[in-house]
């Protein structure tokens with residue numbers, strides 16, 4: 001048993017066994033780290049990472065810019081690979097489970113991973129990639145993706161990974177903004193027993209970008225069209241290079257990667273992460289939050305296309321020299337017990353997944369778990385959106401058999417690594433509550449006047465100086481956007497766009513986004529980006545995309561569309577709109593429903609009042625409609641929504 005129930009409240013505490021085993025189990029860590037957060041992070045960075053040259057200054061701030069470990073020289077690839085090889089070269093680094101059941105798992109040891117990474121770094125150099133260049137990566141979950149990322153890091157190139165289920169257009173926008181000259185992709189991959197032709201999407205994205213060379217992983221047997229002079233197979237390139245490649249010495253604040261995330265405007269933002277700061281927060285949160293020791297096996301189910309994949313399926317576990325599992329395919333293929341099978345097969349000790357997956361499994365039923373031995377599990381983790389009480393209980397009781405703590409980690413693409421969560425050896429584990437800020441991180445919840453909220457009132461979640469080492473350093477090529485989005489709502493703090501409140505004495509419960517983005521199956525989507533896709537359809541006059549609560553996905557997008565005169569509402573037209581969103585963003589953004597309306601509630605200045613539509617859709621109080629330009633539209637809309645969505 002790793003947890004015990006509190007005798008009075010519905011909360012849990014680490015058992016004495018857990019306290020004994022845990023890396024940290026003394027409550028004092030919080031107060032002590034906050035006495036001097038800079039010292040806390042510097043001590044850990046010194047102790048836990050290898051530096052070619054130590055830093056001159058630990059922390060500097062010229063709001064909103066800040067730097068960690070200035071003058072220090074470090075390389076992420078060295079910290080993830082080279083330094084483990086001497087003592088642990090034969091230890092598995094990656095256990096890769098392909099989707100087809102006939103295909104056997106593949107194990108890459110630290111020796112293997114280092115060798116492949118060095119070779120691929122030489123491939124990149126041969127293709128002309130230099131320090132500071134951006135490299136686009138559009139790959140499925142096969143070890144090539146970690147190799148490609150670590151190879152970039154090795155030579156100081158900046159990787160920009162794009163989720164493989166994003167559409168060509170989404171890829172194109174990101175390749176153009178990042179000015180990538182090279183793209184690494186695959187001819188395809190397996191998903192739910194089907195072959196997905198990734199090469200076709202990659203090809204369609206390339207016109208109008210600066211991409212000159214494409215490296216193609218041959219995951220499928222088929223030759224899916226190679227353009228001579230531009231496209232090269234990964235394996236063929238790897239045959240022709242040496243396996244020796246030293247690491248570029250990077251100044252700690254130099255860029256490690258870009259990762260695009262959705263914002264409140266139609267254009268995704270290129271979130272910039274640095275090297276040393278990002279690496280220490282990734283290292284320490286992986287080690288402490290999942291209490292990982294050298295024999296443990298860690299599995300984070302996130303795709304590499306998201307920050308969770310970057311940090312917990314690459315840099316975090318590998319910098320710790322741990323063994324991690326990665327899986328290519330769908331959780332319910334060939335049967336809905338695939339995840340439980342994988343946990344049993346590889347004796348996974350810590351399992352990190354998302355509420356949307358938990359809701360899906362809960363609906364499928366516990367019969368799929370019962371035939372599997374999940375006793376290797378010690379820690380369960382969740383991320384991506386607020387977890388509801390039913391899902392928390394199901395995860396705790398059915399998956400963890402009431403033995404394992406649930407580590408509910410709040411963070412964002414922007415924070416680079418976990419920021420708020422309980423620690424396994426300290427607790428408490430409170431259903432639906434993330435917990436306290438990780439040691440060394442200063443968070444607060446503000447009311448409208450920028451003061452700490454009183455009692456259990458909801459307010460805005462902010463981070464205070466010294467800013468966490470993993471926090472973003474910019475929006476690529478857009479310092480104005482960086483300032484406006486994160487640093488302008490209150491003086492001197494980072495604004496997260498999440499609502500939150502304090503419960504149980506300084507523990508934080510995150511209630512969700514307060515800006516115009518929505519979480520669909522844990523994926524952050526911008527309503528403006530979806531609206532742009534819809535508005536580009538000939539015949540659409542204007543529209544509003546609204547999140548509708550959904551039992552499995554958390555939210556699904558519903559589009560309210562006003563047509564131009566002379567255009568007729570029809571099912572075909574609704575389908576054209578749906579396809580346009582799919583094509584521009586990807587299948588995850590597909591609207592659940594298109595509802596044609598004649599008008600929408602508007603302010604006198606002509607702005608659609610989305611908050612009001614959202615309230616009607618989720619059955620909440622509508623609020624004051626008297627100041628609207630068209631107050632009658634509200635009753636009309638209520639009826640339409642009742643008819644179409646109930």
Ligand code: WT7
Nearest residue numbers: 383384385386408409410411412413510513524
């Ligand atoms: C948004 C960030 C964090 C990596 C994956 C998503 C929501 C995330 C939690 C949690 C409540 C959460 C927030 C946040 N979120 N984790 N444990 N409890 N909400 O990264 O796509 O940048 O999304 O996800 O709303 O702002 P992202």
